[in-house]
Amino acid sequence: MKQSNQKIKQAELLAKQQKQNEALLAPALNYFMNESQQTTELIQSLMHIQFLKNNCPEGMQLHDFVMQAAKYVKLETFSFAQIIFNYGEFGDKMYIILKGEVGVYVPKSKDDIENELSLQNIRKSKKLQIQDDVLLENRNNSNYYQNGIYLYHKVFQYFSGQCFGDVALTSDKPRSASLIVLSEIMYCISINRQQYKQMCEKAIQEQNKTMEIYQRIFNGISQFNISKFIQNLRPISLVSQSILWEKGHEPQQLLIIMKGRVELYINLDESKYMQNKTVSGAFTIKLKRVVLSQVTNGHFVGQEELIEDIPQRKYNCQCIDNTEAYFMDAETFKKIRKNFPDIINLLKNITTQNKTYINHRLTNVLKSIQAYQDKINKEPLNNSDKKTFYECLDLQQMSTEQSKVLRSRNKKLFTLSQSIKKKVDIFQQKYKDKSPQDLIILNPELQQTIQERQDRLYYINNKKLQYNRPHHQDGFSLSNEIKNFKLNFSKSSQRFQQSEQNQQDSNFIQYSSQCISEAALSPVSKKSLQIQLTQFSDSLKKKQYFLMKMQQTTMRQTTKSYLSIRNMKSLHSQINTGKMIKTEVSFMNEQSLNKYERSLQSLPKLLLQENEEN
Numbered sequence: 001m002k003q004s005n006q007k008i009k010q011a012e013l014l015a016k017q018q019k020q021n022e023a024l025l026a027p028a029l030n031y032f033m034n035e036s037q038q039t040t041e042l043i044q045s046l047m048h049i050q051f052l053k054n055n056c057p058e059g060m061q062l063h064d065f066v067m068q069a070a071k072y073v074k075l076e077t078f079s080f081a082q083i084i085f086n087y088g089e090f091g092d093k094m095y096i097i098l099k100g101e102v103g104v105y106v107p108k109s110k111d112d113i114e115n116e117l118s119l120q121n122i123r124k125s126k127k128l129q130i131q132d133d134v135l136l137e138n139r140n141n142s143n144y145y146q147n148g149i150y151l152y153h154k155v156f157q158y159f160s161g162q163c164f165g166d167v168a169l170t171s172d173k174p175r176s177a178s179l180i181v182l183s184e185i186m187y188c189i190s191i192n193r194q195q196y197k198q199m200c201e202k203a204i205q206e207q208n209k210t211m212e213i214y215q216r217i218f219n220g221i222s223q224f225n226i227s228k229f230i231q232n233l234r235p236i237s238l239v240s241q242s243i244l245w246e247k248g249h250e251p252q253q254l255l256i257i258m259k260g261r262v263e264l265y266i267n268l269d270e271s272k273y274m275q276n277k278t279v280s281g282a283f284t285i286k287l288k289r290v291v292l293s294q295v296t297n298g299h300f301v302g303q304e305e306l307i308e309d310i311p312q313r314k315y316n317c318q319c320i321d322n323t324e325a326y327f328m329d330a331e332t333f334k335k336i337r338k339n340f341p342d343i344i345n346l347l348k349n350i351t352t353q354n355k356t357y358i359n360h361r362l363t364n365v366l367k368s369i370q371a372y373q374d375k376i377n378k379e380p381l382n383n384s385d386k387k388t389f390y391e392c393l394d395l396q397q398m399s400t401e402q403s404k405v406l407r408s409r410n411k412k413l414f415t416l417s418q419s420i421k422k423k424v425d426i427f428q429q430k431y432k433d434k435s436p437q438d439l440i441i442l443n444p445e446l447q448q449t450i451q452e453r454q455d456r457l458y459y460i461n462n463k464k465l466q467y468n469r470p471h472h473q474d475g476f477s478l479s480n481e482i483k484n485f486k487l488n489f490s491k492s493s494q495r496f497q498q499s500e501q502n503q504q505d506s507n508f509i510q511y512s513s514q515c516i517s518e519a520a521l522s523p524v525s526k527k528s529l530q531i532q533l534t535q536f537s538d539s540l541k542k543k544q545y546f547l548m549k550m551q552q553t554t555m556r557q558t559t560k561s562y563l564s565i566r567n568m569k570s571l572h573s574q575i576n577t578g579k580m581i582k583t584e585v586s587f588m589n590e591q592s593l594n595k596y597e598r599s600l601q602s603l604p605k606l607l608l609q610e611n612e613e614n
C-alpha cells in the first residue's frame with residue numbers, strides 16, 4: 001500500500017515535470033513549425049534543455065552555446081508506435097524531445113523468453129497477461145514479436161526536455177536499446193553524429209575522463225547506469241577540520257571523496273579513562289577520540305545510514321584535509337535508488353566491508369585500553385622504579401597522533417654541527433687505538449707536489465688580485481712581479497734556446513737522413529722537402545729576431561727599475577703571440593713541440609703548421 005502510494009506520487013511528480021517542460025519548450029516547437037517566431041524566443045526556450053546546460057563548455061555563456069547548437073538542430077516528427085531506431089544499429093543521431101514520449105526497449109534474455117514460452121504452452125488458449133500496445137502495433141516485425149511472445153521489454157521512458165541516443169555517439173558503440181514512440185505524436189530535434197561531436201568535443205573528453213574515474217569507483221556497473229546515477233551528484237568543497245556530521249544527527253547525504261581525506265570517529269564515554277598510579281599525584285587521562293576509518297580518493301562515506309534506512313548517524317565525521325567531493329542528498333537518493341539496483345548492491349557490499357573493519361578496529365582499541373588500565377591497576381606502587389609521565393605513556397607520541405596537524409614520521413635530520421659532531425665521534429671511536437702519526441701519509445714526493453701546486457696557486461691568485469686593483473702603489477708586490485717575470489723569462493729563454501737547438505739538431509739529422517736517402521725521393525718530394533727546409537729556417541729567423549727584441553726591451557725596462565702593469569700585460573701578450581715564453585698556454589704548446597721534436601718523422605709536418613700560424 002505504502003509502496004503504491006509512493007509510486008503514484010512519483011508518477012504525479014513526473015507528469016508535472018513533463019507538463020512544465022512542454023510549456024517551456026513550446027516556443028522552440030513553434031519556431032520550427034512556424035518560422036515566423038523570433039530567434040531570441042527559440043534560444044530562450046532551448047536554454048531550458050538540461051542536455052545543453054550539461055554540455056556547455058566551461059567559460060562559455062550558455063546563451064552563446066545554445067545559439068551555436070541551434071544552427072545544427074533539425075525538427076523530426078514521429079507517430080505512435082513508430083520505431084525511431086533499433087537496438088544494435090549504428091548510431092548516427094541523438095534526439096531531444098520537445099513534445100511527446102518515447103519508450104526504451106531492450107531485448108529480453110533467452111531465459112525469460114523460454115519461461116514465457118513454456119508458460120504460454122501451459123495456458124494455451126489464454127492470452128498473455130502483460131499487454132504492450134506499442135509492441136502489439138509492431139507484431140508484424142519478427143524482431144519484436146515471435147510465436148505470440150514479445151522479444152523486447154520496456155525499461156524506461158523519456159518525455160519532453162529529455163534526450164536519448166547519445167550513448168552510441170559518445171561511446172562509438174551500436175545502439176544499446178530500441179526507441180519506440182509512446183505518445184500519439186512525438187516532436188524532437190535531432191543532432192547528427194558529426195555535429196554532436198563538434199558541439200560537445202570538450203564535454204565528451206571531460207566526460208570520458210570522469211567516466212574512467214567513476215568506472216573505477218562503481219566497479220562492474222554499466223557505463224549507462226553510471227552516467228545516469230552521477231547526474232544526481234553535485235560537487236562540493238570541504239574545508240579542512242570542518243565537522244560534516246555528528247553521531248545522532250539525521251543522515252542528509254552520501255559523499256564520494258575525489259581528493260582529500262575525511263575521518264569517521266567516535267568520542268569515548270567520560271567513564272572510559274585511564275588512571276596512572278605510577279606518577280605521584282593522581283591524574284587521569286581521558287581518551288576522547290577513537291578514529292575508526294579514514295576515507296580518501298574514490299571512496300564513499302555516509303552511505304551506510306541511507307542504505308540501511310537508519311534515522312541517525314552512527315559516527316562523527318570530520319574533514320582532515322581540504323577535500324573535494326561529490327554528494328547526493330538523502331531525498332534524491334531515496335527517490336532514485338530503485339532505478340539503480342546494481343549500484344545499491346555495490347554500495348551494500350562496500351558498507352558491509354566497512355562495518356566489519358570498523359567493528360574490528362573499535363574492539364581492538366577498546367581491548368588495548370582495557371588491558372593497559374588493568375596493567376596499571378595491578379602494578380604495585382614502587383617508588384624506586386618510578387617512571388616519568390612521558391616514559392609511562394609515551395604521551396608525546398600520543399599527542400602527535402592526536403594532533404590535528406599532520407607531522408612527518410621520518411627520522412629527524414641532523415643539523416650541520418650535529419652531523420659533524422657525529423662523524424668526529426665515529427672517527428675517534430674507530431681510530432681510538434692509533435697515534436696521530438699513523439694517520440699521516442708519509443710520501444715526500446706527494447707532499448712536494450702538493451706544496452708546488454699550492455705555491456703556483458698562490459702566485460696566480462696573488463697576481464690576479466694585483467691586476468684587479470685600480471692603483472698599484474704597492475711597490476713590494478710590483479717588484480715581486482718584476483722579479484717573477486724576469487725569472488720566468490730567463491727560464492723560458494733557456495728553454496726556448498734549448499728547443500731551438502733541438503730543432504736545429506733535428507733539422508740537421510733530418511736533412512742528413514734526407515740527403516742519404518735522396519736517391520729514393522721523387523722530384524716532387526725533393527721539391528717539397530726544400531720548401532719545408534726554407535720555411536723552417538725562415539721561422540727560426542723570425543723567432544730569433546723576436547727574442548733579441550725582447551731581451552733588449554727587458555734590459556731597458558729593468559734598468560728603469562719599474563714596469564707598469566699595462567706594459568707587462570702587453571709584453572705578455574706579445575710574448576705569447578710569439579710563443580716564446582712559458583705561460584699556461586704556451587707551456588702546453590712547448591710540450592707538444594718537444595714531443596714532436598723527439599719524433600723525427602713528424603717534424604716537417606709540425607713545422608708546416610707552425611708556419612701557417614705565423
Ligand SMILES: Nc1ncnc2c1ncn2[C@@H]1O[C@@H]2COP(=O)(O)O[C@H]2[C@H]1O
Pocket residue numbers: 091104155156163164165166167168169174175176177178179224
Ligand atoms: N537502461 C536505460 N535507461 C534509460 N535509457 C536508456 C537505457 N538504455 C539505453 N537508453 C537510452 O536509449 C538509447 C539507445 O541508443 P544509444 O545507445 O545511443 O543511447 C541510449 C540511451 O539514450
